[in-house]
Amino acid sequence: MARDIVIWPHKVLTTPTQPVTDFGENLTTLLDEMFEALKKAEGIGIAANQVGVPLRCSWVGREDGTFFEIINPQILERSGDVTLEEGCLSVPDQFAPTPRFHKVKVKYQDRTGAWHEVEAEGKLAHVFQHEIGHLDGQVFVELLAPLKRSLIREKMLKLQKTLGRRKKSGE
Template identity: 70%
Template sequence: MARDIVIWPHKVLTTSTQPVTDFGPALEKLLEEMAEAMAEAKGIGIAANQVGEPLRVAIVGREDGTSFEIVNPQMLSKQGDTKLEEGCLSVPDVWEKCPRVERVKVRYQDKKGEWHELEAEGRLAHVLQHEIDHLDGHVFVDHLSSLKRGLILERMRKLQKSMARRKEEAPASGRDDKGSKRS
C-alpha cells in the first residue's frame, strides 16, 4: 500500500536522515511503499523522508521511465552550473527555476548493500541532486529567493491545514483519505 506523501515544511523533510544499516525485509518493504507512492503521484523520484521515514534511501527516476534505488548516497563531485525547472511531490503544484549543477558523481549502495559509483548529467543528475538534498534535510525551495520561499511556505501551510481538516471530517469507515495524496 502506498504511503501518504509528507508536505513541506514538515520536520521530517527539514532534518538530515539517518544511514541505513539493515538491508533486510524492512528496507525492501519501505522501497515498495515508496515506489507505489511515487507512481501514484506520477513522480520521477522520492526520498524516504517524503513518506515519513527519516532514512537515507531514495528512488531515482531515469529518462527512459525506469528507476533505481540509492541507499546511503554520497555526492563525490559536482561540475558546471545550470538552472532547471523543478517541482516536488512534497511541495505540490509548485514549479520554479532552481540552480543546480550539470554533472555529478555519486557513490551509493543498492538495496542489498553493494556499493556503486555513478556519473550522471542532465535530467538524471538533476533528480540525483534533488533526492540527495531531501536526504540532507533540504527541499528545492531552499535554493530559491527568500521572497519566493516565503510565498510557497504560506501556500503549503494552508494546504496542510486543509488536509488536516479533511482527515478529521473523513468518516471513520477505515477508508483512506485519497485527498492526502499529492503529485
C-alpha cells in the first residue's frame, strides 16, 4: 500500500535521517511502500522521510524510466556546476532552476546491505543530490533565493491546511 507523501515544511523533511542498520523484512516493506507512493505520484525519486520515516533510504530514477534503491548513501566526489529545473513530491506543483553539481560519485547499499559505487552526471547526478539532500534534512527549495522560498512556503502551508481538513472530513 502506498504511503502518503509529507508536504514541506514538515519537520520530518528538515531533520537528518538515521542510518539503516536492519536489512530485514521491515526495510523491504518500507521500500515497496515507498516505490508505490513514487509511482502513484509519477515522480523520479523519493526518500523515506518523504513518507514520514526518518531512515536513510531512497529510490532514484534513471532517465530510461527504471529505478533503484539507495541505502545509507554518501557522495564521495562532486564536480562541475549545473542548474536544472527541479521539483519535488513534497513541494507539489512548484518548480525552479536549482544549482547542483554536474557529476557525482556515490557510495550506497542495496536492500541486502551490499555496497555499490556509481558515477553519475547530468540528470541522474541531479536526482542523486536531490534525494541525498532529503536524507540530510534539506529540501530543494532551501537552495533557492529567500523570496522564492518564502512564496513557496506560504503555498505549502495552505496546502497542508487544505489536506488536513480533507482528512478530518473523510474525503
